[in-house]
Amino acid sequence: MQSVDTVVQTQGLTKDYGPVLALDSLDLGIGPGITGLVGANGAGKSTLLKILLGLVPATGGVAQVLGHDIATEGPAIRSLVGYLPEHDCLPPDVSASDFVVHLAMMSGLPRVAARERAAEVLRHVGLAEERYRPMGGYSTGMKQKAKLAQALAHDPRLVLLDEPTNGLDPAAREEMLGLVQRIGRDFGIAVIVTSHLLGELERVSDHVVVLDGGRLLRASRTDEFLDATGVLLVEVLGEDGQARMAEALGRAGVATTSRGALLTVDAAAGPAGSPDVHDLIRDTAGDLGLGLVRLQVDHRRIEDVFADDRASTEEVSRG
Numbered sequence: 025m026q027s028v029d030t031v032v033q034t035q036g037l038t039k040d041y042g043p044v045l046a047l048d049s050l051d052l053g054i055g056p057g058i059t060g061l062v063g064a065n066g067a068g069k070s071t072l073l074k075i076l077l078g079l080v081p082a083t084g085g086v087a088q089v090l091g092h093d094i095a096t097e098g099p100a101i102r103s104l105v106g107y108l109p110e111h112d113c114l115p116p117d118v119s120a121s122d123f124v125v126h127l128a129m130m131s132g133l134p135r136v137a138a139r140e141r142a143a144e145v146l147r148h149v150g151l152a153e154e155r156y157r158p159m160g161g162y163s164t165g166m167k168q169k170a171k172l173a174q175a176l177a178h179d180p181r182l183v184l185l186d187e188p189t190n191g192l193d194p195a196a197r198e199e200m201l202g203l204v205q206r207i208g209r210d211f212g213i214a215v216i217v218t219s220h221l222l223g224e225l226e227r228v229s230d231h232v233v234v235l236d237g238g239r240l241l242r243a244s245r246t247d248e249f250l251d252a253t254g255v256l257l258v259e260v261l262g263e264d265g266q267a268r269m270a271e272a273l274g275r276a277g278v279a280t281t282s283r284g285a286l287l288t289v290d291a292a293a294g295p296a297g298s299p300d301v302h303d304l305i306r307d308t309a310g311d312l313g314l315g316l317v318r319l320q321v322d323h324r325r326i327e328d329v330f331a332d333d334r335a336s337t338e339e340v341s342r343g
């Protein structure tokens with residue numbers, strides 16, 4: 025029995041396109057909030073979203089979206105879910121306003137309500153000024169915003185955003201990530217957002233799901249992902265500070281490595297019975313007369329976790 029808080033649940037979900045196994049027996053549970061679905065190109069992200077929407081049939085396994093079965097309740101799912109497809113799909117001669125009004129009406133809103141709703145969502149995404157211009161003349165950033173607006177037109181409970189930052193310059197990328205954050209945090213809509221840039225979503229997502237070759241590599245809260253390092257970063261000020269600190273810690277049985285201006289220390293380091301490594305670092309800096317300007321937990325990036333998990337999976341499959 026799935027919890028009422030479960031937005032997406034899959035069991036053994038499998039998809040092959042002939043010889044290509046795009047999803048390989050995926051067991052996944054996604055809850056409310058913003059979930060980043062990350063993985064390299066070809067990992068199976070778009071395929072998963074399309075299967076959840078009922079646009080592509082699975083070849084094995086089962087899945088539910090907001091409690092509805094993907095195999096038999098596609099229309100109910102699509103009435104509750106908004107979708108931003110990855111590729112360019114906007115009619116060039118149509119304005120964003122007409123496009124979003126049309127889709128809102130197709131979702132069942134009467135014309136007047138559809139117009140109001142379109143104006144509202146286009147304002148939310150920052151397309152108020154340009155909404156009467158044909159979309160063929162839009163920049164990539166504006167097109168992505170128009171795609172986002174149509175995904176929100178029917179007031180969905182869940183939106184699936186497939187690579188919304190693809191092709192955007194850094195400023196437009198930041199703006200889009202800000203919009204994703206607002207949809208999830210301010211409007212309370214569950215969001216599943218994909219990216220092939222592994223680190224891109226760590227700032228805006230509450231949870232991260234990593235796919236690799238159609239398999240689930242890892243799923244966890246973003247902070248657990250990033251706090252898993254067990255490494256402390258130490259920075260000291262003073263003449264030869266880094267070298268003297270490394271030497272003194274070494275004498276106390278704590279190995280360090282140098283990373284630019286920083287020393288990294290294993291948080292669990294030190295001989296048995298020695299004081300807490302935090303205290304040891306603080307006291308050592310004090311004894312040496314060095315200013316301790318940084319003593320903090322190193323936050324790994326999703327890329328690093330991905331590389332580690334991938335290596336251990338390969339090890340298991342080799343072994």
Ligand SMILES: Nc1ncnc2c1ncn2[C@@H]1O[C@H](COP(=O)(O)OP(=O)(O)OP(=O)(O)O)[C@@H](O)[C@H]1O
Pocket residue numbers: 041044045046063064065066067068069070071072110220
């Ligand atoms: N219609 C299709 N026919 C055949 N193979 C396909 C089809 N769609 C996807 N694939 C293959 O399935 C695998 C997963 O593709 P998918 O597009 O789901 O990955 P992705 O993680 O979304 O990657 P990308 O970011 O490049 O879109 C890839 O090997 C891809 O080539």
